[in-house]
Amino acid sequence: MSKEIRERNHINVFGKGSKTIVMAHGFGCEQGMWQYMAPAFEEEYQLVLFDYVGSGRSDLSAYDPDKYSQLHGYAEDVIDVIEALDLKDVIFVGHSVSSMIGMLASLKRPELFDALVMIGPSPCYLNKEDGYKGGFEESDIRDLLDMMEMNFTGWASYMAPMAMEQPKETKEVQDLEQTFVSNAPRIARQFAEVTFLSDYRETLHEAKVKTLILQCAHDSIVPVEVGEYLHQAMENSELHVLDAKGHYPHISQPEQTAAIIKDYLARS
């Protein structure tokens, strides 16, 4: 089991320290995104990096459209990874949609988590009729899916006659081209739908694990109010707004981001 999961999620373990940090990438990415920030933790922590099934170098043949039609399916991946390494009380650092995935995993198995660090989280990306501003209209999401379709090889060229056979993405196909999601357009599309159409606001009050919410002041995807919303809804949370642009502070300002996380971990 444990070896299967290690391969399935392409788990990497390194660093020295008795405490473990699990870092989980977001939509459209893979574990390589942590390369700029990870060095700051290597000396003091054991680090666990992995790819969700369907992303990066994970085993694409393990992708089950039913399982991964909800963030809960990805939360299973997180639990699997932690269990495969026989860990508990980990610090979970999740970027973007992974923040919610980590929270869902912590609701299911609280004993596995000591703390959550959410980078650019959002419980709901859509603007809702109740006045909640997630930042996007449904038409934006449809546009996005369209853009993805046109950007990733395999969509436009994925002519109908071939679609009939629905070949399963194999390991070989996967090894051909190691870029972001582009080799598995159907998986990427479903991940996009699951991510951008998700709404987990109702579950936030159940979260008990202490949580650091890291929000860029000028986040391009998640409005800054969403950070405040999360902080209000999660009782054991702390909000830190970074004076940064974009959605990837761990890439654009890795030292600063790492320092904030370290400070939080030292204090709590």
Added chain:
Amino acid sequence: MEERLRLAPGGLIALDHEGYIVDVNDTFLNELGYEKDSLVGNHLEYLCGTSGKIMFHSYFYPTINLYGHVKEFLVKFSHSDGHDVPFLLNGRRYQSEDLFRIDIVTLPMTRRLEYEQELRQAKDTLQQLLDEQEAVLTELQKINDEIQTKQLRLTEINNNLILASNLDTLTGISNRKHMQETLVRLVYNFWKTGEIFSLLILDIDYFKRVNDTYGHPVGDQVLVKLAAILKKQAQHEYTAARYGGEEFIILLPGASEDLAVQFAEQLRVAVQETNWDEVSGLTISIGLSTSGEGDDQLSILKEADDALYASKHNGRNQVTHFNTLAERT
């Protein structure tokens, strides 16, 4: 930027580490109707719509940071007059000791995109047609399955009918028709391969008395009971049939004269030793014949019948083979 680069046949954009526009050439500005001052200092997402913004942040930005380049990235930028212009972008990360830039080359691809849209539309139409075809095929398959199920059921009913038409309604063993068909096959087989067979015909002794004394219902019971004994003795290799009235025939494929006599004798004893209290005892007379040169189904039946007549004539409850008749006379 030197003049040739400013007028290069493709747009050029330089971004800083976070994605803010540092420099841009005239070609790009002209294509989107902007002044340089209005773009420099802005984030590239200023030019993207909402979906373009997500694409930039979830694909372009992390990719260029992880791999150093992005190729053929399609994105729509807003023209200063408000309409969208699709561009194809190639980006590369430039890094020296004191400078970090993301350099981007842009080509407008309005017409390309129209071709692509046409292709996608064709693809969607095809897919729709395929889906419809698939649905029809599934329906056909379903109908076909139903037909097959019904056919199986019909075959089964038919087989049962054939079986039923071969059986005697009272006793449940083969009837005269089936016996005759089997006999024809045996004769034909004898002619073709020389494989002998014997025919046994039997008659209940004084059956008329049974009917007269105990009534027809008891007579029928006796027939049924006897048929069961015949069937049991015949096992699977021989065919026991009701020939008519109280006459029965057993066909014995492969049985020689001796074997047939032996079998018949066993049968006679078995019947005699059966408990027939309901009619105070019952016996049968048996006539036998075995296939020989010149025989056909009529002659072999006639021979067995002659032998049966001899058994009756000689006192009943006995077995006679036709071949022994000539010796006696």
